[in-house]
Amino acid sequence: MVARHALSCVCTVLRVLCPACGQSQASITVDFSDLTPGAQCAFTCTIYCPVHFHALRQVYLDSERSYVQSLAYVHDWAATGGASGATFFQTEDERFVIKSLGRTEFVMFLKSALAYFRHMHDALLEDYYSMLVKILGVYKVVVNSGSKKNTKYLVVMENLFHGRQIPKHLIFDLKGKERRNRKATTGSQVRLDTDLFDYTR
DSSP: OHHHHHHHHHHHHHHHHOGGGOOOOOEEEEEEEEOOTTOOEEEEEEEESHHHHHHHHHHHSSOHHHHHHHHTSEEEEOOOSOSSOOEEEEETTSSEEEEEEOHHHHHHHHHHHHHHHHHHHHHHHHTOOOOSOOEEEEEEEEEEETTEEEEEEEEEEEOTTTTOOOOGGGOBOOOSOSSSOSSOOTTOSOBOHHHHHHHHO
């Protein structure tokens, strides 16, 4: 029964992610409020490519409920090694990492989202491993508290370290660029592209 359900999920995902029917990138916007006295806020959350990401979560996660429950409890995460200066968060159960993007980077991802879904479609169809981290949701969150308005562009990804013990010398921050700093910053636990080239020689 479990195997049949898993196969059904994969078939559904393949239909959704199929390049021939992957032209729709609709979004869903949800408005809600926090009416706590003295801290009233209005929130607007826009969910991008909801059908596509829901399909991916059907395959890679245990349930949609557990995904939402994980995102309900998040803390700041001081990721090391990157040079973008992006802000990261991690869910309390350490299952997911949330990256806060600038608007330009966010728009660039949305423009290439269909290519990402095609890649994941092919990986599932041909049953091969993908080196891409699994992106499981993309959101824009606007917090309006009176005169202040704050907009966050967020990408939810799997945490590759969850449940794994990975030696520090095998942790790399890869961007596909050869012309980066020759070695990772002193004291950093993360190494760069050129470090991987040296390691695999």
